[in-house]
Amino acid sequence: MTEPKARCLVLACGNSLRSDDGVGLKLALWAEERFRQNPEVRVIARQQWTPDLAEDIAAADSVLFVDASVKSPPGRVHLIPVSSRVDPSAQASHHLTPNQLLGLTRTLYGSIKSHAMLLAVGVVSTELGENFSAPVEAALPRARGVLEKAVLRFLGS
């Protein structure tokens, strides 16, 4: 039962019980509401990106990954192109990175995306907790704006 084809897939990842790590899920909830009336947009939120998602990516024209980033400065919002070239030294079993997922999609389904980007929000804490840090809370409006703009651009192209 694959879902109907959507032109743009928003694929978020995070854990809402791990403080700032839940920012991807928060943005996914917003995206669901924002694009509720638009059948061309599909939103999937998971605690981790698993190989199964390759099928969903293959069914879309474009994909926007959304995740927290512990490497970025707190509150910084990045929009980064994602390549399907896989780092051969990276291992994979339960959890895949965006470029591994994209590579898997290409290998299994021959599917190449017209757009593939990662929206990453720099975080402060991924300790147990249900609240965001002040920098992440402050970054949410900008992250929502970047997400909306990216999806509309994907749909417009």
Next chain:
Amino acid sequence: MSQTITIDPVTRLEGHGKITIQLNGQGEVENAHFHVTQVRGFERFSEGRPFYEMPSLMARICGICPVSHLIASAKACEAIMSVRIPHTAAQLRRLLNLAQMVQSHALSFFYLASPDLLLGMEADPKVRNILGVAAAKPELGRAGIALRRIGQSIIELLGDKRVHPGWVVPGGVTEPLSAAKRDKILAMLPEAYSSVGLALGAYKQIAGTFQPEIEVFANFPSNYMSLISEEEAIDFTDGALRLIDADGNIIEDGITASRYTEVIGEAVEPYSYTKFAYYKPLGYPDGSYRVGPLARLNIVKSMGTPKAEKELAEFKQLAAGPVSSSFHYHHARLVEILYGIEEIEEILADSRILDKHVRATAGVNRLEGAGQAEAPRGVLHHHYKVDENGKITWANLVIATGQNNNAMNRGVLQAARSYIKDGKFTEGVLNRVEALVRTFDPCLSCSTHAFGQMPLEISLLSADGEVIDRLFR
């Protein structure tokens, strides 16, 4: 000078564990252990909770097999309530458990085991993963993903969530099945059949090349335990316990959930947080036994569905009596996927599956209750005691991995002794020791974690703790 090899963490498992291998002064393997290094504590922190919360609380133990915990827990609660659930509710639970079996076995075979099976035990660890499998055998990669999706989609259609559905409750299920959902499930089954057929064909082609591994992957006589129906057929959800010995003789039969403590004891070892279950009359460790797909197929006389029945007959040709090498867990898992798909189809063919009466209600009528169900990795027991207000005062869970614990440890020792000579080892050798553990598909927690990104470190230590050699993956 004695030495210790540590494999920490063991990769491509559900949860966190490590393996240590002790060598003597001559470089021979003296002992080996599989350690489960995580603590969960579900039995203790459920104390004080209302009993009817238990299914949803206990399901959180695992992200892969929550359905089995839901069902065993709900059954324990129903024993406390003294209710018999409606027939349709029981059948709907069977559907849910079958769907879980399909998706969990697909995860084990395609994502965790197939890198070893399809790419080889000695393959470069950088490609010995699901991405490597996809590159080498894309049709099998797609089949694995399809079976996972189908199993999880059925769970989602029935319970509204792919993981931790709240649909199974004490007394039955919360919602009946609609005709539209039934038809959606039926529409998925042709793809499921073709996917598992592909996997069975591929596995049978390569299994013969693993004869050396078959010989030493926990290949020893043991007892086996599983649920079995009154017709002596496989039964993941109901039925009663049967225990057979290494020759296939029945040593216990018809053990219902309320009697499990008569036959099952639990021992502890200082090196692991997982208990070691054993058959009480034989004591520990002589009473150790195996559970899960290998045990189930060794015990049952029939699968009860035509395609799986043929596969069972072929499986039983692997040995004159019970099939003893744990390598054959992989084969058994695929046969069970096929059975799961067939059984789902059969259950949905009965129009009573759409019946609206799917829940019985009652309060506390007994102060103790137990329930059992087959999880993908083996039979699972939940046992609760409550006060007169229905608050949990005591809980005990006997999980599949604990029941396989002794066999896994014996298997690690057998494989290590076979492969490690003169204190020398390679990454491929240690991968075989890990692969032996993977045959059991142990479920050490299944909560969120990113195992794929963790390094594998193997250290060779002298008796005084000095690092003599180290391998990284």
